[in-house]
Amino acid sequence: MNSPPTPDVVPDRVRHLHPAAWPQWPFDEPPAVRERSEPRYNISSDCDLMIPMRDGVRLAADVYRPRSAGQKFPVLLSLSPYTRGLQLTDVCLSQNEAGITQFWVPRGYVHLIVDVRGTNDSEGSYDDKGEKEQADYVDLIEWAGSQPWSNGSVGMMGCSYFAESQVLAATHQPEALKAIFPYDAFTDLYRNRNYHGGIPYTGFMWNWFSAVANLNIGSERVGDPSGIRKMIREGICYERPLDGDYYRTRSPYYRLDRINIPVYFGCDWEFWWLHLPGSFDGWEGVSGVPKRMLIGPRPRPWRPFAVYHEEALRWYDQWLKGMDTGVMEGPPIQLYIQGEDRWRGENEWPLARAEWRRFYLGGPSGGLEGTLSDSAGGGGERSYVNDPAGKNYRYGQPRLIYRSEPLDAPLEITGPLALHLVARSSAENTDWLVTFGDEAPDGSVRTLTAGWLRASHRELDEARSRPGRPWHPHTGELPLTPGQEEVFEIGLVPTCNVFHPGHRLRLEVSSCASAADRTNYLDTLLLRAENTVLEGGEGSYLEVSMIPR
Numbered sequence: 001m002n003s004p005p006t007p008d009v010v011p012d013r014v015r016h017l018h019p020a021a022w023p024q025w026p027f028d029e030p031p032a033v034r035e036r037s038e039p040r041y042n043i044s045s046d047c048d049l050m051i052p053m054r055d056g057v058r059l060a061a062d063v064y065r066p067r068s069a070g071q072k073f074p075v076l077l078s079l080s081p082y083t084r085g086l087q088l089t090d091v092c093l094s095q096n097e098a099g100i101t102q103f104w105v106p107r108g109y110v111h112l113i114v115d116v117r118g119t120n121d122s123e124g125s126y127d128d129k130g131e132k133e134q135a136d137y138v139d140l141i142e143w144a145g146s147q148p149w150s151n152g153s154v155g156m157m158g159c160s161y162f163a164e165s166q167v168l169a170a171t172h173q174p175e176a177l178k179a180i181f182p183y184d185a186f187t188d189l190y191r192n193r194n195y196h197g198g199i200p201y202t203g204f205m206w207n208w209f210s211a212v213a214n215l216n217i218g219s220e221r222v223g224d225p226s227g228i229r230k231m232i233r234e235g236i237c238y239e240r241p242l243d244g245d246y247y248r249t250r251s252p253y254y255r256l257d258r259i260n261i262p263v264y265f266g267c268d269w270e271f272w273w274l275h276l277p278g279s280f281d282g283w284e285g286v287s288g289v290p291k292r293m294l295i296g297p298r299p300r301p302w303r304p305f306a307v308y309h310e311e312a313l314r315w316y317d318q319w320l321k322g323m324d325t326g327v328m329e330g331p332p333i334q335l336y337i338q339g340e341d342r343w344r345g346e347n348e349w350p351l352a353r354a355e356w357r358r359f360y361l362g363g364p365s366g367g368l369e370g371t372l373s374d375s376a377g378g379g380g381e382r383s384y385v386n387d388p389a390g391k392n393y394r395y396g397q398p399r400l401i402y403r404s405e406p407l408d409a410p411l412e413i414t415g416p417l418a419l420h421l422v423a424r425s426s427a428e429n430t431d432w433l434v435t436f437g438d439e440a441p442d443g444s445v446r447t448l449t450a451g452w453l454r455a456s457h458r459e460l461d462e463a464r465s466r467p468g469r470p471w472h473p474h475t476g477e478l479p480l481t482p483g484q485e486e487v488f489e490i491g492l493v494p495t496c497n498v499f500h501p502g503h504r505l506r507l508e509v510s511s512c513a514s515a516a517d518r519t520n521y522l523d524t525l526l527l528r529a530e531n532t533v534l535e536g537g538e539g540s541y542l543e544v545s546m547i548p549r
Contacts, residue, residue: 015088022299034326039106039107040107042106043066053117053140059136061113064105064113066108066109072148074150077154077157078157079140080161081116081120081216082161087113093303097159097160097305098113098157099159103313104157110144117132117227120221121221125227126216126228127227134168137165138169141177144176153320154177155181155316155319156180159184160184167185167187178320179262179318179320181312182265182266184267184274186275186277186278187253187281187285190247190251191277194247195474198454198474199523199524201522202236203522213232243474253285256282262319263290265291265293266308268296268299269296269496284349291332292332292333293333295334333349335414338495338497338498339438339500351414351547354545355548356544356545360372360535361540363535364380369401372505378536379534379537380535381533384399386527386529386531396512397512399510402542404505407499413505415494415496416466416491417492418491418543419434419509419541420541422488422538423485423531423533424485424486424534425483426529428456429527430529431454432490433510433511433524435447435507439504453488453490457477458486459476468544505542511529
């Protein structure tokens with residue numbers, strides 16, 4: 001349903017003074033901007049600098065400055081293990097994420113791109129967002145703020161890893177850091193990256209480990225690759241299957257209340273499998289400072305990261321240059337309404353006008369397909385055998401499919417949602433994988449979001465849980481009693497969609513992931529289990545945030 005690329009989306013003209021990437025604004029029409037930095041400078045570069053940290057380790061950095069002797073400019077710091085040399089190319093790898101230097105520097109910003117310790121040309125051992133790496137963030141920010149070409153104000157630029165470092169850095173409150181614009185930043189290393197619902201997120205981890213290894217170890221430029229190898233070994237061997245201090249140290253989620261500078265969170269609805277939860281957690285966790293959030297469509301092109309630079313310019317002109325850009329005017333949240341392909345402003349998240357609505361799992365007994373209905377109906381059950389030795393296991397089969405009747409009027413679902421699953425298993429442990437989508441009249445399905453839970457991780461933290469957002473501590477395991485009925489509260493990543501007349505709501509439940517779908521490939525348990533879902537009024541239901549129309 002998303003609209004096609006706009007005519008000015010040209011992949012070969014992304015690294016440009018005017019990046020040909022879409023979207024640039026979280027609005028249907030560009031806003032009026034009273035003041036803005038116009039391009040007027042050529043670019044001067046100082047490459048291969050070695051910046052000393054507090055423990056003596058030196059980090060490799062490239063500095064791109066406006067060519068103007070004697071002037072001072074705000075600095076945008078970009079940090080990652082992805083090799084700083086890649087960031088000035090047109091290569092469309094997923095790690096080309098530091099932002100467009102050719103956009104920022106001519107407009108009067110210094111772009112400082114740094115390899116984190118233990119990567120590329122930087123010294124030390126890689127620490128994967130740990131205490132040493134976070135200390136480096138602070139040292140680099142203060143270094144950038146004290147240079148003769150700096151006006152003392154530092155922001156940060158880039159998405160994904162470059163954005164995660166922004167949020168972590170802000171929790172330390174370095175004096176020179178004045179504002180951040182974290183686009184695509186998860187906030188919980190355990191829940192968002194390594195484990196989904198307690199299930200190892202192998203599909204992403206293998207892909208990401210390979211990228212980091214190829215960009216670093218393969219080049220043989222890293223003096224000490226032990227940190228990278230340690231991270232990979234620990235990840236693929238699942239040495240830390242439970243949440244704890246290791247993950248919490250690296251997760252800004254627990255310290256978001258320490259952020260005391262303006263922050264603009266952002267992501268796209270299709271990134272539910274990694275970064276989207278972090279934007280909502282960030283929005284709710286940061287308070288008492290100017291903040292905004294945008295949740296948009298999937299960017300085009302995906303990489304190099306070049307979208308929303310115009311909006312980020314409004315943000316940084318306001319907070320790093322003291323200009324009157326109007327960026328704080330209007331609703332603080334902008335949501336791209338899927339199904340209608342338009343932007344809409346909102347004042348809070350979750351939306352105050354949302355109404356909770358239950359869709360009960362049910363339908364005639366037998367088979368793998370059932371119904372989603374407002375009416376609870378009689379109690380029934382539906383079973384499937386999850387067999388790791390079966391020929392369809394690697395294709396994510398079998399799975400239960402529940403579908404509503406075709407809608408006779410538009411239905412908007414925007415906000416948190418959760419599956420209250422009542423079930424039993426023949427095994428002492430099993431995995432629950434849940435996907436939610438929009439089924440068109442022709443039978444095609446657009447996946448909107450997903451949720452996951454390892455059965456032995458079903459314990460709830462009632463104090464942290466909210467409507468539609470169950471919170472599982474993941475600090476211990478509670479085996480199932482085979483054949484005994486249990487309740488599993490499974491939160492799905494928030495979504496936004498308008499279901500049109502003739503379309504159906506579609507819910508799928510399984511215990512194994514499709515190896516053909518990287519974004520949903522989890523390392524599910526290799527345990528044969530007959531799993532039975534209980535339906536009807538005393539059984540399972542999907543609870544969604546419906547928006548009155």
